[in-house]
Amino acid sequence: MRNFNYSTPTQIFFGKDQINVLSEQIRIFGGSRVLLVYGGGSIKRIGLYDKVLEILKTNDLSLFELGGIDPNPRIESVRQGIKICRDNNLDFVLAVGGGSSIDCAKLIAAGFYYESDPWNLMIGKAKCEKTLPLGSILTLSATGSEMDNFSVISNLEAHQKIGLGNAVLVPKFSILDPTYTYSVPKKQTAAGTADIMSHTIENYFTVVKGAYLQSRLAEGILKTCIQYAPIALEDPENYEARANLMWSSSLAINGLLSYGKERNWSCHPMEHELSAYYDITHGEGLAILTPYWMEYVLNDATVEQFKDYGINVWGLKPNEDPYIIAQQAITKTREFFVSLGLPSTLRDVNIGEENLKVMAKAATKKGTIGEFRPLTTEDVYNIYKSAL
Amino acid sequence: MRNFNYSTPTQIFFGKDQINVLSEQIRIFGGSRVLLVYGGGSIKRIGLYDKVLEILKTNDLSLFELGGIDPNPRIESVRQGIKICRDNNLDFVLAVGGGSSIDCAKLIAAGFYYESDPWNLMIGKAKCEKTLPLGSILTLSATGSEMDNFSVISNLEAHQKIGLGNAVLVPKFSILDPTYTYSVPKKQTAAGTADIMSHTIENYFTVVKGAYLQSRLAEGILKTCIQYAPIALEDPENYEARANLMWSSSLAINGLLSYGKERNWSCHPMEHELSAYYDITHGEGLAILTPYWMEYVLNDATVEQFKDYGINVWGLKPNEDPYIIAQQAITKTREFFVSLGLPSTLRDVNIGEENLKVMAKAATKKGTIGEFRPLTTEDVYNIYKSAL
Known part of the structure; x- marks a missing residue:
C-alpha cells in the first residue's frame, strides 16, 4: 500500500427531501448572489428548477442563470459563466444536474479568480489557486463529480477533452436525493x-x-x-x-x-x-x-x-x-x-x-x-x- | 437506506514517515503550546516519544505532558489534563497512542471549555460545544478513535464506562504510520x-x-x-x-x-x-x-x-x-x-x-x-x- 493523504471534505446530504438544507448551506459558505448552472430541461420537467428558485427567493438569495450545459461541457459555457459572475458580483456557484453541470460549475468557480482564458487552467498553462464556493444538487448517478476534485471540459475546436484534478475544485456540499434520478x-x-x-x-x-x-x-x-x-x-x-x-x-x-x-x-x-x-x-x-x-x-x-x-x-x-x-x-x-x-x-x-x-x-x-x-x-x- | 449527512473531516496522513507533517499540521490549527497525551512506555520503547519531542523542539512548539493514560481511560486523567492545559494556557492537544489516549485527549480538549466537572459531559448533564484543536498519532489499530467523533471514558468509582459521540470531538488530523504498530x-x-x-x-x-x-x-x-x-x-x-x-x-x-x-x-x-x-x-x-x-x-x-x-x-x-x-x-x-x-x-x-x-x-x-x-x-x- 502506498502512502496517502486522505481528504474528503465535501459535506453530503443524502436522501429524500435533503434539499431543505440548501439555503442554509449556501449561507454557511458566504453565498448571497448565486449562479445556477444546469443542463437541459430535465430539472424543469421534474420540478426541481422551480423548487430551487422558490428556496432561493424565500431566503433572499439572488439568482443568475446559466442553462444549456452540454453533456460534454464546453469551454465556451465556462467563459460565459465566468462573465456572468463577474458582471454581477456573484459569490456562489450552484450546479444542479449531472457531472457535466458540476464539472462546468467547477471551472467557472476557479476561472472567476483567474484573469486570463480559463482553458489555460485545463491545459496546465496556469494553476487553479482559489475558487468561488461551489455546491451541487445531483440528478444523475455517474461521474462522482459531486464529491471529487476533478473537472472534465471539452474544447471541440481543438478536439480536446481534458480532465483536471485540483483540491480547490471539490464542492463544499452536495445534495444527493435519489428521487431526483427517477426520471433519468x-x-x-x-x-x-x-x-x-x-x-x-x-x-x-x-x-x-x-x-x-x-x-x-x-x-x-x-x-x-x-x-x-x-x-x-x-x-x-x-x-x-x-x-x-x-x-x-x-x-x-x-x-x-x-x-x-x-x-x-x-x-x-x-x-x-x-x-x-x-x-x-x-x-x-x-x-x-x-x-x-x-x-x-x-x-x-x-x-x-x-x-x-x-x-x-x-x-x-x-x-x-x-x-x-x-x-x-x-x-x-x-x-x-x-x-x-x-x-x-x-x-x-x-x-x-x-x-x-x-x-x-x-x-x-x-x-x-x-x-x-x-x-x-x-x-x-x-x-x-x-x-x- | 436511511437519510444521512456525511461528514468525515479528519485529515489522514497514512504511511511510513508521515510524521514529517506533524509540526506543520499543529501550526495550521493554531497550535503552539501542546499537551502530549500518551499511555504507557510503548511509545518510548519504539522511539516515537523522542521523535515527537525532537520535532516539537525543532519547530519551537512548547510541550507539556500527560502520560500514563490507562487502557480504559479514567475521568481522573481527563481532569488532570484539563488542569495542565488551563494552568499553562495550552492551545493544542496531541494524543500519541491507541484509542485510550485519543479518547482521553478528546475529552480533555472538550472539557477545557467547560467550566464544571468533565464527567458531566459524559453523562449528558452538559453538552460539548467547543474543543481545543486535537491531533493524533496512532500506535494501535483498534478503536478507530483517530477518525471518529467518539470518546469512551471510565469512572471506576461509579462502575461506569460511557461512550459519548459529538461532532466537535473529531480529530483535526491523524498520522497513521503502520510501522508504529510493529511492536504491538x-x-x-x-x-x-x-x-x-x-x-x-x-x-x-x-x-x-x-x-x-x-x-x-x-x-x-x-x-x-x-x-x-x-x-x-x-x-x-x-x-x-x-x-x-x-x-x-x-x-x-x-x-x-x-x-x-x-x-x-x-x-x-x-x-x-x-x-x-x-x-x-x-x-x-x-x-x-x-x-x-x-x-x-x-x-x-x-x-x-x-x-x-x-x-x-x-x-x-x-x-x-x-x-x-x-x-x-x-x-x-x-x-x-x-x-x-x-x-x-x-x-x-x-x-x-x-x-x-x-x-x-x-x-x-x-x-x-x-x-x-x-x-x-x-x-x-x-x-x-x-x-x-
Missing part, C-alpha cells in the same frame, strides 16, 4: 452505471501490492452496480436501486478506492479521445472500451487480479484455471453492459477506422497511459481497432 | 482486530432495508481483518498486514459503514459493563460476547443476513439451508477469534456469575439496547449467562 432515461442510467463501474475498475486493477482493503471495497461497489442497475432500468422509481447507485457514484471516485494505490487510469484517457472527436456519451465509450482493454492487458502478470475479479465480483468458481476465470469475467463484464442496453463496439456508436490513429496519438501525447500496464500509442491503437 | 504485542493485536471486526459487525447486521452498498463495504473490511490479523501475529513487522489493519480500524467506524443505517449497537454496550466492572480488555470482551450475541439474535427475521455473512465473509457454500450456513458462520467467527488467541468465555477472563444481573441492568438502564434486535435486561442477562 434508460440510456443515461445505463451509461452512468458504466461510468461508476469504470471508475471502480480503473482503481481496482493495480500494480500496487497489498492494497487489499481498497480492492475489497471496490468489489463491494461493483457488486452494488451489478445488483441495482438492472432494477433501476426495470423499475425507475425504485428508491433503493437509485440510492445505491447514487452513493456508489460518489464513493467510486472520492478517493476511497484510490488512496494507497496509483491514480493513473487507462480507459478514461482512451475514451476522452472518442468523446473529443465524436461527442459520444462518455459512459457508452467506457462500456465499449473496458472489456477490450481487459483482454489486451490480461497476461501472466495480471491474471491473478482478473481471477479475483471473476470470483469476488462475478461469483465464478475458484477451482478453474486462472485464465479461464479471467476470460469468463471479461465476458461477464461485456454481457452485463450489453444487458443494460449499452453498445459493445465502436461501430455501434458510428465510429469507424478514420480517426483511430490520430486519436491513439492524442491519447498518448504526454507518454504512455495507465500504470497497470502502461499503454503506448500502438497499444491504444490496437485496443481501438479490436473494439471496432 | 500479540494480545493487543488480536484484541484490536476483534474491536475493528465488532465495529463492522455492529454496522453490518441491520434492520434497514436496502443499505446494500454499506453491507458490501463492511464485508470488505471483515475479509481484510480475517486475511491480515493472522499475518500480523505471525510476522509483526509485515507492513501490508499492519497497513491493512490500520486503515480498516479507521474505516470501520468513521461513518462509511453506518451512513444510511441505524447506529444503535448491541455488543458494545454489553461489553462496556464488563470493562466497567472488571477492567478487562475491550476487544477481548467483544470477542467473547459477539458469537453468543449472534446465536441469541439468530431467528427467522435475521437468518438471511447471517446467510449473507456466511457466504460473503466466510466463503461458505450458498446452497445449504440458511440456518446451517448461519450457524457455521457463527462458529467460524468464534473459531477465528480463538485462533488469534482471544478468550471465548467470560470465565476465561475471570468473570463469574456474581455481577451478571447488575451488569445487565446497568447495560439497559436507558431502555433496550441495539436496533437489530432490541435487547431487554433479561436478554442481556441471558447472553452474559450463555457466555459464562
Whole structure:
C-alpha cells in the first residue's frame, strides 16, 4: 500500500427531501448572489428548477442563470459563466444536474479568480489557486463529480477533452436525493452505471501490492452496480436501486478506492479521445472500451487480479484455471453492459477506422497511459481497432 | 437506506514517515503550546516519544505532558489534563497512542471549555460545544478513535464506562504510520482486530432495508481483518498486514459503514459493563460476547443476513439451508477469534456469575439496547449467562 493523504471534505446530504438544507448551506459558505448552472430541461420537467428558485427567493438569495450545459461541457459555457459572475458580483456557484453541470460549475468557480482564458487552467498553462464556493444538487448517478476534485471540459475546436484534478475544485456540499434520478432515461442510467463501474475498475486493477482493503471495497461497489442497475432500468422509481447507485457514484471516485494505490487510469484517457472527436456519451465509450482493454492487458502478470475479479465480483468458481476465470469475467463484464442496453463496439456508436490513429496519438501525447500496464500509442491503437 | 449527512473531516496522513507533517499540521490549527497525551512506555520503547519531542523542539512548539493514560481511560486523567492545559494556557492537544489516549485527549480538549466537572459531559448533564484543536498519532489499530467523533471514558468509582459521540470531538488530523504498530504485542493485536471486526459487525447486521452498498463495504473490511490479523501475529513487522489493519480500524467506524443505517449497537454496550466492572480488555470482551450475541439474535427475521455473512465473509457454500450456513458462520467467527488467541468465555477472563444481573441492568438502564434486535435486561442477562 502506498502512502496517502486522505481528504474528503465535501459535506453530503443524502436522501429524500435533503434539499431543505440548501439555503442554509449556501449561507454557511458566504453565498448571497448565486449562479445556477444546469443542463437541459430535465430539472424543469421534474420540478426541481422551480423548487430551487422558490428556496432561493424565500431566503433572499439572488439568482443568475446559466442553462444549456452540454453533456460534454464546453469551454465556451465556462467563459460565459465566468462573465456572468463577474458582471454581477456573484459569490456562489450552484450546479444542479449531472457531472457535466458540476464539472462546468467547477471551472467557472476557479476561472472567476483567474484573469486570463480559463482553458489555460485545463491545459496546465496556469494553476487553479482559489475558487468561488461551489455546491451541487445531483440528478444523475455517474461521474462522482459531486464529491471529487476533478473537472472534465471539452474544447471541440481543438478536439480536446481534458480532465483536471485540483483540491480547490471539490464542492463544499452536495445534495444527493435519489428521487431526483427517477426520471433519468434508460440510456443515461445505463451509461452512468458504466461510468461508476469504470471508475471502480480503473482503481481496482493495480500494480500496487497489498492494497487489499481498497480492492475489497471496490468489489463491494461493483457488486452494488451489478445488483441495482438492472432494477433501476426495470423499475425507475425504485428508491433503493437509485440510492445505491447514487452513493456508489460518489464513493467510486472520492478517493476511497484510490488512496494507497496509483491514480493513473487507462480507459478514461482512451475514451476522452472518442468523446473529443465524436461527442459520444462518455459512459457508452467506457462500456465499449473496458472489456477490450481487459483482454489486451490480461497476461501472466495480471491474471491473478482478473481471477479475483471473476470470483469476488462475478461469483465464478475458484477451482478453474486462472485464465479461464479471467476470460469468463471479461465476458461477464461485456454481457452485463450489453444487458443494460449499452453498445459493445465502436461501430455501434458510428465510429469507424478514420480517426483511430490520430486519436491513439492524442491519447498518448504526454507518454504512455495507465500504470497497470502502461499503454503506448500502438497499444491504444490496437485496443481501438479490436473494439471496432 | 436511511437519510444521512456525511461528514468525515479528519485529515489522514497514512504511511511510513508521515510524521514529517506533524509540526506543520499543529501550526495550521493554531497550535503552539501542546499537551502530549500518551499511555504507557510503548511509545518510548519504539522511539516515537523522542521523535515527537525532537520535532516539537525543532519547530519551537512548547510541550507539556500527560502520560500514563490507562487502557480504559479514567475521568481522573481527563481532569488532570484539563488542569495542565488551563494552568499553562495550552492551545493544542496531541494524543500519541491507541484509542485510550485519543479518547482521553478528546475529552480533555472538550472539557477545557467547560467550566464544571468533565464527567458531566459524559453523562449528558452538559453538552460539548467547543474543543481545543486535537491531533493524533496512532500506535494501535483498534478503536478507530483517530477518525471518529467518539470518546469512551471510565469512572471506576461509579462502575461506569460511557461512550459519548459529538461532532466537535473529531480529530483535526491523524498520522497513521503502520510501522508504529510493529511492536504491538500479540494480545493487543488480536484484541484490536476483534474491536475493528465488532465495529463492522455492529454496522453490518441491520434492520434497514436496502443499505446494500454499506453491507458490501463492511464485508470488505471483515475479509481484510480475517486475511491480515493472522499475518500480523505471525510476522509483526509485515507492513501490508499492519497497513491493512490500520486503515480498516479507521474505516470501520468513521461513518462509511453506518451512513444510511441505524447506529444503535448491541455488543458494545454489553461489553462496556464488563470493562466497567472488571477492567478487562475491550476487544477481548467483544470477542467473547459477539458469537453468543449472534446465536441469541439468530431467528427467522435475521437468518438471511447471517446467510449473507456466511457466504460473503466466510466463503461458505450458498446452497445449504440458511440456518446451517448461519450457524457455521457463527462458529467460524468464534473459531477465528480463538485462533488469534482471544478468550471465548467470560470465565476465561475471570468473570463469574456474581455481577451478571447488575451488569445487565446497568447495560439497559436507558431502555433496550441495539436496533437489530432490541435487547431487554433479561436478554442481556441471558447472553452474559450463555457466555459464562
